[in-house]
Amino acid sequence: MAEQKMSVDKTSFIFGLVLGVAIISVGALLMANFNKSGEVKGEKVAGPENNAAQPSANNQQPPAAGSVPEVSGDDNVRGEKNAAVTVIEYSDFQCPYCSRHNGTMEQIYNEYKDKVLFVYRHFPLNSIHPEAQKAAEASECAAEQGKFWEMHDKIFADNAAQKMSVEQWKKEATDLGLNAKKFNDCLDNGQYAGKIAQEQNDGGAAGVQGTPVTFINGELISGAVPYEQIKAAIEAKLKG
Numbered sequence: 001m002a003e004q005k006m007s008v009d010k011t012s013f014i015f016g017l018v019l020g021v022a023i024i025s026v027g028a029l030l031m032a033n034f035n036k037s038g039e040v041k042g043e044k045v046a047g048p049e050n051n052a053a054q055p056s057a058n059n060q061q062p063p064a065a066g067s068v069p070e071v072s073g074d075d076n077v078r079g080e081k082n083a084a085v086t087v088i089e090y091s092d093f094q095c096p097y098c099s100r101h102n103g104t105m106e107q108i109y110n111e112y113k114d115k116v117l118f119v120y121r122h123f124p125l126n127s128i129h130p131e132a133q134k135a136a137e138a139s140e141c142a143a144e145q146g147k148f149w150e151m152h153d154k155i156f157a158d159n160a161a162q163k164m165s166v167e168q169w170k171k172e173a174t175d176l177g178l179n180a181k182k183f184n185d186c187l188d189n190g191q192y193a194g195k196i197a198q199e200q201n202d203g204g205a206a207g208v209q210g211t212p213v214t215f216i217n218g219e220l221i222s223g224a225v226p227y228e229q230i231k232a233a234i235e236a237k238l239k240g
Contacts, residue, residue, distance in 0.1 A: 042097045042210050042223035068206045068215050076120045076148045083117040085237045088215040090121050090203045093155045094129035094164055101212040101224040102156050108230050122196045123203050123211050131164040138169035140192035145178045
C-alpha cells in the first residue's frame with residue numbers, strides 16, 4: 001500500500017508539473033499575440049506609471065478652437081504658404097514612431113505640397129529619449145542657415161541608423177555645406193533650447209501628450225496613423 005500511495009503521489013506531482021508548464025506556455029503565447037495585435041503607435045510623456053503608451057485618436061478629444069498657436073515667422077514650414085489647410089506636426093527626432101510617421105508625412109507632403117502648408121514643431125520626450133533635445137537644437141541651428149528640412153531628413157536617417165549624437169549632427173552640418181563654426185557654437189551653446197521648450201509647452205497646452213501628434217486645421221490626430229487617415233482628414237478640410 002505504501003508503495004502504491006507513493007506511486008500515486010509521484011504521478012500527481014508529475015501531472016501537476018506538466019499542467020503548470022502548459023499554463024505558462026499558453027500564457028506566453030497569448031501575451032506574444034497581444035503584443036503583435038496591440039502595437040503601440042506613439043509615445044507619451046514619461047510618468048510614474050508608464051513611459052510609453054498609445055496615444056489613440058479614439059480616446060482624446062480635439063483641443064478647444066484656437067488653442068494651437070498660429071503659424072508665425074519662427075516656424076519651420078514648407079508647402080503652400082497661402083493654403084486653406086495647415087498641417088502642424090509635433091514630433092521627437094528620437095521617437096521610433098515619429099520616424100515611421102515621418103515616412104507617411106513625406107508621402108503626404110509630396111501629394112499635397114501645392115495645396116497644404118506643413119509645419120514642424122518640437123516635442124522632445126527628454127526623459128526617455130536622451131538625444132532628442134540636442135537633435136531638435138541641431139535642426140534649429142541648421143534652420144538658422146536655411147537648411148532645416150535637410151537637417152530634419154538627416155536626423156531621422158540617423159535615428160533609423162542608430163547614430164544619434166551631437167558629433168554626428170556636426171558631421172551632417174559639414175556635409176550640408178553649413179558654416180561649421182557657426183553651427184557648432186549654436187549647438188554647443190544651446191541657442192535654441194528656449195524656442196524648443198516654448199513649442200513643447202504650447203503643444204502641451206493644445207492637448208499634445210506624446211509623439212507624434214498632427215493637427216489638421218486644429219483637429220488633433222494622435223499617433224503614427226496610416227497614410228489613408230491623414231489623407232482623408234486633409235481631403236475633408238479641403239472640401240469643407
